Amino acid sequence: MKQFISANDVTNINALVSKALAYKANPFLDKQLGANKRIGLLFLNPSLRTRLSTQVAAQNLGMEPIVFNVDKEGWALEFTEGAIMNGTTVEHIKDAAPILGNYFDILCIRTFPGLVNQQDDYSEKIINQFIQYAGVPVVSLESATLHPLQSLTDIITIQESIALNSALQSKRPKVVLTWAPHIKSIPQCVSNSFSQWMNAWGEADFVITHPVGYELSTEFTKGAIIAHQQDEALKDADFVYVKNWSSYEQYGQVLCKDEQWMLNNKKLALTNDAKVMHCLPVRRNVELSDEILDGPNSLVTKQASNRVWAAQSVLASILEAQKK
Amino acid sequence: MKQFISANDVTNINALVSKALAYKANPFLDKQLGANKRIGLLFLNPSLRTRLSTQVAAQNLGMEPIVFNVDKEGWALEFTEGAIMNGTTVEHIKDAAPILGNYFDILCIRTFPGLVNQQDDYSEKIINQFIQYAGVPVVSLESATLHPLQSLTDIITIQESIALNSALQSKRPKVVLTWAPHIKSIPQCVSNSFSQWMNAWGEADFVITHPVGYELSTEFTKGAIIAHQQDEALKDADFVYVKNWSSYEQYGQVLCKDEQWMLNNKKLALTNDAKVMHCLPVRRNVELSDEILDGPNSLVTKQASNRVWAAQSVLASILEAQKK
Amino acid sequence: MKQFISANDVTNINALVSKALAYKANPFLDKQLGANKRIGLLFLNPSLRTRLSTQVAAQNLGMEPIVFNVDKEGWALEFTEGAIMNGTTVEHIKDAAPILGNYFDILCIRTFPGLVNQQDDYSEKIINQFIQYAGVPVVSLESATLHPLQSLTDIITIQESIALNSALQSKRPKVVLTWAPHIKSIPQCVSNSFSQWMNAWGEADFVITHPVGYELSTEFTKGAIIAHQQDEALKDADFVYVKNWSSYEQYGQVLCKDEQWMLNNKKLALTNDAKVMHCLPVRRNVELSDEILDGPNSLVTKQASNRVWAAQSVLASILEAQKK
Numbered sequence: 001m002k003q004f005i006s007a008n009d010v011t012n013i014n015a016l017v018s019k020a021l022a023y024k025a026n027p028f029l030d031k032q033l034g035a036n037k038r039i040g041l042l043f044l045n046p047s048l049r050t051r052l053s054t055q056v057a058a059q060n061l062g063m064e065p066i067v068f069n070v071d072k073e074g075w076a077l078e079f080t081e082g083a084i085m086n087g088t089t090v091e092h093i094k095d096a097a098p099i100l101g102n103y104f105d106i107l108c109i110r111t112f113p114g115l116v117n118q119q120d121d122y123s124e125k126i127i128n129q130f131i132q133y134a135g136v137p138v139v140s141l142e143s144a145t146l147h148p149l150q151s152l153t154d155i156i157t158i159q160e161s162i163a164l165n166s167a168l169q170s171k172r173p174k175v176v177l178t179w180a181p182h183i184k185s186i187p188q189c190v191s192n193s194f195s196q197w198m199n200a201w202g203e204a205d206f207v208i209t210h211p212v213g214y215e216l217s218t219e220f221t222k223g224a225i226i227a228h229q230q231d232e233a234l235k236d237a238d239f240v241y242v243k244n245w246s247s248y249e250q251y252g253q254v255l256c257k258d259e260q261w262m263l264n265n266k267k268l269a270l271t272n273d274a275k276v277m278h279c280l281p282v283r284r285n286v287e288l289s290d291e292i293l294d295g296p297n298s299l300v301t302k303q304a305s306n307r308v309w310a311a312q313s314v315l316a317s318i319l320e321a322q323k324k
Numbered sequence: 325m326k327q328f329i330s331a332n333d334v335t336n337i338n339a340l341v342s343k344a345l346a347y348k349a350n351p352f353l354d355k356q357l358g359a360n361k362r363i364g365l366l367f368l369n370p371s372l373r374t375r376l377s378t379q380v381a382a383q384n385l386g387m388e389p390i391v392f393n394v395d396k397e398g399w400a401l402e403f404t405e406g407a408i409m410n411g412t413t414v415e416h417i418k419d420a421a422p423i424l425g426n427y428f429d430i431l432c433i434r435t436f437p438g439l440v441n442q443q444d445d446y447s448e449k450i451i452n453q454f455i456q457y458a459g460v461p462v463v464s465l466e467s468a469t470l471h472p473l474q475s476l477t478d479i480i481t482i483q484e485s486i487a488l489n490s491a492l493q494s495k496r497p498k499v500v501l502t503w504a505p506h507i508k509s510i511p512q513c514v515s516n517s518f519s520q521w522m523n524a525w526g527e528a529d530f531v532i533t534h535p536v537g538y539e540l541s542t543e544f545t546k547g548a549i550i551a552h553q554q555d556e557a558l559k560d561a562d563f564v565y566v567k568n569w570s571s572y573e574q575y576g577q578v579l580c581k582d583e584q585w586m587l588n589n590k591k592l593a594l595t596n597d598a599k600v601m602h603c604l605p606v607r608r609n610v611e612l613s614d615e616i617l618d619g620p621n622s623l624v625t626k627q628a629s630n631r632v633w634a635a636q637s638v639l640a641s642i643l644e645a646q647k648k
Numbered sequence: 649m650k651q652f653i654s655a656n657d658v659t660n661i662n663a664l665v666s667k668a669l670a671y672k673a674n675p676f677l678d679k680q681l682g683a684n685k686r687i688g689l690l691f692l693n694p695s696l697r698t699r700l701s702t703q704v705a706a707q708n709l710g711m712e713p714i715v716f717n718v719d720k721e722g723w724a725l726e727f728t729e730g731a732i733m734n735g736t737t738v739e740h741i742k743d744a745a746p747i748l749g750n751y752f753d754i755l756c757i758r759t760f761p762g763l764v765n766q767q768d769d770y771s772e773k774i775i776n777q778f779i780q781y782a783g784v785p786v787v788s789l790e791s792a793t794l795h796p797l798q799s800l801t802d803i804i805t806i807q808e809s810i811a812l813n814s815a816l817q818s819k820r821p822k823v824v825l826t827w828a829p830h831i832k833s834i835p836q837c838v839s840n841s842f843s844q845w846m847n848a849w850g851e852a853d854f855v856i857t858h859p860v861g862y863e864l865s866t867e868f869t870k871g872a873i874i875a876h877q878q879d880e881a882l883k884d885a886d887f888v889y890v891k892n893w894s895s896y897e898q899y900g901q902v903l904c905k906d907e908q909w910m911l912n913n914k915k916l917a918l919t920n921d922a923k924v925m926h927c928l929p930v931r932r933n934v935e936l937s938d939e940i941l942d943g944p945n946s947l948v949t950k951q952a953s954n955r956v957w958a959a960q961s962v963l964a965s966i967l968e969a970q971k972k
Binding site for chain 1: 360362364388390392394396397398399402406407408409410414415416418419420422423424426427428
Binding site for chain 3: 632
């Protein structure tokens, strides 16, 4: 693997999942693989799970990760070609990225969307300029439109659940991504990315349900069934992925706060005793009810714990490609 | 040892002290003990000595500690059961803690009291919820009411001083904890904790002196002599521990700023050439005079340096218990 | 080497450069040298390249560096002897530094000038108090008046360029330090330090050019030719070091914003096809034009990349001296 920005960078999702599960069974299987390899984790935005799980994954592979919070420890970067830098930006990505590429063998980057200018965000200009100028493999720790480490984790968790439930092994599982209410304007990354990975994986019937106006970019959802009636969508679901996102078309806006969209046990009864997923952090009793999160169907802790193995699988694949 | 939250978690204080002194003599004695063990240091509040000494201690045991400043790098956590999270908190401790427990083999946490609601602070709801939900050993890096790594360090330092002074070996030492002035409202943690440990250790005559209104919780001071006349209390003292704290009864309030309570050489003359202790940071010439801090009786640098060995002794004891 | 604060701490610059180039050829040559050695990196001010390159250098030598952002993770330090600390400072350097010296075998410190009080800044009171009280070797990661790791890197980069260009090997190279415009008040550190190192190195003709009023302290420039006509100074230059600084005499002030001082290809044509240097971060099209930075004569990426080898050479020299 040469980089990890989206599902398109992965030739075999199931192989990547198997690798992750091998690390889960034996975290120090490849403790020598990363020896003397330098990995930098750059955060232009905050992170808890992604940061810690990637650090642990890198340590499991024998690397000493270096974390740098650009937003807090550094200074504002400039991303516009030809800019006359007499304002607030202190350093151009064209100058910063090649140096980071010299310091590190792998560069991991988190950068959120502004949620103001759709075209800007969806051009992925920030992570793309890191890729263009760094000269080393770049791993997305969530970018303006996608969150591939989360999606890989999600598929690992779905496969683990299927392996534990023989009834699910003889059928094609139904996976529903459902919009949930939230009080703030939230990126589309996790939902875009989950859609892209479900389509690329291809081993489930995939349905997306959301209020009118919350259609995601068809670039990522193509192939998925879109439904505006949540109750209909939930019928016979084996997995329900709960997530809020702001509108893609009326970009970044919150069009609906309807509490009826929050998943609870009554709605769960419509499903095939579905397992419930969420990427965290979750606003309890706004996005998802206590009864679900504290109940037996929740996969959220397992899901977040699997972040380590997803990251370790990706980093190992990149290290292996570098050795060739 | 299964956790390290208070003196109650320690069955044999002297054994823990001996272990610490063995590490002081040979820091890399157990360099293999922590191999492949993951330790997370979570700070909900700032730290200098505690953070650095615990990091060094973990490295000495072969671990690569991961530091996370929740207050600066993360987001606000929710600690109320059943909360409808439509406000400023982004993630519930019930969701965050189990995942941290999955990422790490030992979880170290610092959390300060609010000093507004006595009952809230003294319920230790924050660190207790980490313990409840993390599922791995939790080490306090100072909590709302106690600072056990500091107190262990204090007893290490007292024992070291006694070992260097034959006159102190043939008697029962007198240890005085004296309140000192400060300009701000300061937690009772260090004083509560020192009292608790002195009582649990039981090898000294322990006196606490403070202005009226500064009585500490008897939960921690029981057994100690309380005196309101500092000069009386200091008589024949072998060790004087200087510390400010805000009122426990008029919770969090500053009732007294009387400069007469600041220790200086004139007061020191009342003692048995006592060694002077402070946990740092210290406000010079407010809490404690330059003449004391720069003089021959000060133990403060030695005390702070011993923080490494205290932390190493605790972490090693937990690692050893995990291997059983 | 006992410390690394200025060129005066180095007995043989060329030997230090050779050592750095040996590490560049083989980063893990001395992977055992730093085993079980503790290194602390303290930042009183922000840093990108210096922090990351020093961390990587320390790791290459087998150390696990610990970073502490005093300005963000800690609290305000007091540097005035005898201060009554009833204000905003929380801890005196006399108390903090000895403890850091106990925790670490090498202490690296970054501290910027205030640019308000020339005497204060040029007394280097902050780094000098760390040196006085820490009791272990101190490495400057940029101080109030100097930036020696940058200057060592600069000489490494100049020597590398000479080694690649036979025409430069038969002559004494001409090196020009030219002032450049900037929108803010910038320290004199990099320019002072480069001047000091060029003079100490002694293997080039060294010219400094700047507008009237921007004279640097003669403590550092002595021996250098000072010119106020940039075009004259640039003639036949083999290396041009571009840098802004605020006035030393009218301390910290911005006296000139004349865009004519920005280097571009037209000015470069006056030189002997000079290589162009800058320490970064650089304000593009304010300090230095895109056409230079993106052109074939720019050394800036190579220069910044060499920061790792400069730091590694310095740290190794200190570790070797400690072993004696």
